[in-house]
Amino acid sequence: MISKRLVPGLLLGTMLATPVSAQDNIEKLTSMQRTDATFTFVEQEGDRAAALRDIIQYINVPDGFEVSLYAVVPDARSMAVAPQGTVTFVGTRKDKVWSVVDRDRNRVADEVMDFAPSITFDIPNGPCFSRDGFLYIAERNRVLVFPAAEFFFEGPDPAVGVVVPEGELIPEEEESFNHTARVCRVGPDGKLYISLGQPYNVQPVEKHEMYDELGIGGIIRIDTDGSNREVYTRGIRNSVGHDFNPENGDLWFTDNQVDGMGDDIPPGELNRQTEAGQHFGFPWTNARVEIPDYKNVPRPEGVEFIEPQLELTAHAADLGMRFYRHSSFPERYHGGIFWAQHGSWNRTTPVGARVMFTALDENGDATDAEIFADGWLNEETGEYRGRPMDIAFLPDGSMLVSDDFAGAIWRIAYNPPPAE
Amino acid sequence: MIRAALVVLGSATLGGVVLAAGALAAGALAAGALADVTGDREIGRQLAGQCRTCHGLDGYAQLPIAPHIGGEPESYIRAQLTAFRDGSREHEIMSIVTSSLSDEQIAGLAAWYAGHEVTVELEADPAAAPAACVACHGADGLHVFEDAPNLAGETNIYIDTQLKAFRSGKRVHEVMTPIAAALTDEEIRAAADWYAAVQIDIDLVE
Numbered sequence: 001m002i003s004k005r006l007v008p009g010l011l012l013g014t015m016l017a018t019p020v021s022a023q024d025n026i027e028k029l030t031s032m033q034r035t036d037a038t039f040t041f042v043e044q045e046g047d048r049a050a051a052l053r054d055i056i057q058y059i060n061v062p063d064g065f066e067v068s069l070y071a072v073v074p075d076a077r078s079m080a081v082a083p084q085g086t087v088t089f090v091g092t093r094k095d096k097v098w099s100v101v102d103r104d105r106n107r108v109a110d111e112v113m114d115f116a117p118s119i120t121f122d123i124p125n126g127p128c129f130s131r132d133g134f135l136y137i138a139e140r141n142r143v144l145v146f147p148a149a150e151f152f153f154e155g156p157d158p159a160v161g162v163v164v165p166e167g168e169l170i171p172e173e174e175e176s177f178n179h180t181a182r183v184c185r186v187g188p189d190g191k192l193y194i195s196l197g198q199p200y201n202v203q204p205v206e207k208h209e210m211y212d213e214l215g216i217g218g219i220i221r222i223d224t225d226g227s228n229r230e231v232y233t234r235g236i237r238n239s240v241g242h243d244f245n246p247e248n249g250d251l252w253f254t255d256n257q258v259d260g261m262g263d264d265i266p267p268g269e270l271n272r273q274t275e276a277g278q279h280f281g282f283p284w285t286n287a288r289v290e291i292p293d294y295k296n297v298p299r300p301e302g303v304e305f306i307e308p309q310l311e312l313t314a315h316a317a318d319l320g321m322r323f324y325r326h327s328s329f330p331e332r333y334h335g336g337i338f339w340a341q342h343g344s345w346n347r348t349t350p351v352g353a354r355v356m357f358t359a360l361d362e363n364g365d366a367t368d369a370e371i372f373a374d375g376w377l378n379e380e381t382g383e384y385r386g387r388p389m390d391i392a393f394l395p396d397g398s399m400l401v402s403d404d405f406a407g408a409i410w411r412i413a414y415n416p417p418p419a420e
Numbered sequence: 421m422i423r424a425a426l427v428v429l430g431s432a433t434l435g436g437v438v439l440a441a442g443a444l445a446a447g448a449l450a451a452g453a454l455a456d457v458t459g460d461r462e463i464g465r466q467l468a469g470q471c472r473t474c475h476g477l478d479g480y481a482q483l484p485i486a487p488h489i490g491g492e493p494e495s496y497i498r499a500q501l502t503a504f505r506d507g508s509r510e511h512e513i514m515s516i517v518t519s520s521l522s523d524e525q526i527a528g529l530a531a532w533y534a535g536h537e538v539t540v541e542l543e544a545d546p547a548a549a550p551a552a553c554v555a556c557h558g559a560d561g562l563h564v565f566e567d568a569p570n571l572a573g574e575t576n577i578y579i580d581t582q583l584k585a586f587r588s589g590k591r592v593h594e595v596m597t598p599i600a601a602a603l604t605d606e607e608i609r610a611a612a613d614w615y616a617a618v619q620i621d622i623d624l625v626e
Contacts, residue, residue, distance in 0.1 A: 075484060093484045094575055120609060123577055140577075173588045177485045177581040178512045201512050238512075260516040345473040346517060384473075384482075405482065 029160045037118035037156040058375040064416035070409040071109035076402035078390045080127035082150035085395040089127040099153045125181035138182035142166040163226040179238045188249040197238030235280035241320040254318035257286045268312030281305035309366040316352035317342035320390025326397030340388035353377040464532025478624035479533045484575040490622035491538025493566045497530035540572040541619040550611040561615040573620030579612035
């Protein structure tokens with residue numbers, strides 16, 4: 001290897017820098033005390049923003065829609081738009097949650113800064129709001145709540161409470177980096193629904209019963225104070241997107257399929273859950289494809305596996321999804337589901353990096369997957385320009401698409417040219 | 421090979437202990453380098469098409485879960501790919517991609533990625549670097565020994581996750597296991613933050 005150090009220095013340090021204990025800060029914040037934390041701001045103009053705007057020319061959307069750069073947001077993952085729409089909280093797979101602020105409502109962010117810099121976050125991928133304005137943040141192995149976050153985000157020391165203490169979402173020895181991007185939603189019953197990916201390609205046989213009991217490879221439901229934990233959804237591999245149908249309360253979720261079985265199997269999944277406790281087949285099946293490791297492992301008794309509503313392009317990585325509850329898009333999109341395909345990582349021909357859509361029929365079933373927006377994958381070179389990760393909507397009904405590769409939030413609005 | 425250790429040894433600020441550590445490092449490196457010139461970089465370059473979505477063609481990570489591997493010691497890359505293949509190290513993705521690799525392919529990949537030029541820049545005072553780490557990983561996260569990975573510029577959560585894996589026994593290494601066993605969560609995060617803050621640049625070398 002060839003390696004250079006630009007700044008020569010001592011090889012031996014003195015001691016580990018003593019960090020301000022995260023636990024101490026949480027104690028301070030829960031008793032409304034101050035810390036000396038300061039904000040990190042992300043530059044919204046300049047070269048980075050210009051380079052991102054240059055990508056827009058490649059993005060294809062249906063007639064009448066328009067793509068713009070909403071914000072420069074490093075590592076942007078799952079999003080939660082605050083009830084007033086002034087600020088959108090954006091999770092990452094690192095240690096930051098970003099506050100993306102549009103004070104003048106011109107649909108371009110004025111300011112992007114880290115939320116609650118006094119707190120040491122650990123993969124805070126999953127922010128979600130309750131209807132009364134409590135922001136929940138699901139991390140790798142903890143869940144926090146921030147009352148009135150839409151107002152308190154302006155200071156570095158917002159009020160905070162602990163919903164699930166560190167180390168109690170999953171056993172610490174099951175922690176990994178991949179498959180630990182949690183997604184959180186508040187259900188129609190006011191409870192928190194949090195997805196827990198299982199930390200393997202296929203979990204070892206000796207672990208599947210323990211995982212099933214804890215909801216690892218599932219979605220758990222808890223009260224907003226962390227009590228009454230139940231496994232709501234069983235038999236998932238690694239879901240990184242779920243949302244409730246506002247019409248009937250059904251829970252829908254995407255799932256990522258097993259790697260290493262070939263380019264074209266198993267298919268990606270969009271699932272519909274109508275009752276608590278339903279089982280979606282993993283690790284015995286991914287859609288209708290049997291997983292060889294579990295061929296001879298007895299299936300859970302008295303359980304019928306629910307098949308996906310839609311079988312999707314294999315390895316396109318279907319992630320964040322959201323129902324369209326607004327009205328500024330044309331009527332055919334109303335009540336349907338938009339979701340992000342992050343894009344494949346080792347498929348021979350890369351696929352994905354686009355926004356997908358399905359309408360629902362009168363029975364509440366998905367009709368068919370269609371491409372809504374694409375072009376983030378350069379199909380000539382196989383290189384990504386961006387990788388859509390989650391979908392959210394501003395109060396005006398326009399769409400936000402987070403992109404953790406480009407480090408951006410894109411906005412897609414319906415702005416048809418005036419009729420002649 | 422431009423050796424960082426030599427530059428550091430030239431610094432007037434060093435004490436005797438440090439010089440001894442540096443000399444040891446230089447010896448280990450010389451031996452390692454001779455043993456490691458076997459991989460075919462052309463084989464590695466072709467296979468790297470499967471790696472680049474996460475690690476880049478030059479070994480500069482494309483997403484937080486993946487480490488930077490450009491300019492990593494060849495022996496370290498080879499050892500890790502072999503460990504993933506044999507199951508002694510496990511990962512959702514790496515266990516799959518390594519399962520079908522031959523020794524020759526692993527050597528080729530190690531040669532390809534190790535051959536890029538890495539530059540690191542530490543802005544903080546090196547005296548404040550985590551003491552438990554510097555002897556092998558340097559204050560600036562550039563490896564001092566062949567078997568030690570570069571840590572410069574890795575996502576803090578990546579380093580944090582690996583240290584916790586060593587502490588829990590999920591990942592095993594004769595040096596790292598006892599070091600991690602003695603660390604608290606706060607010390608782990610402080611070490612991870614230290615190395616994550618180092619600027620890293622990787623230039624592709626064909």
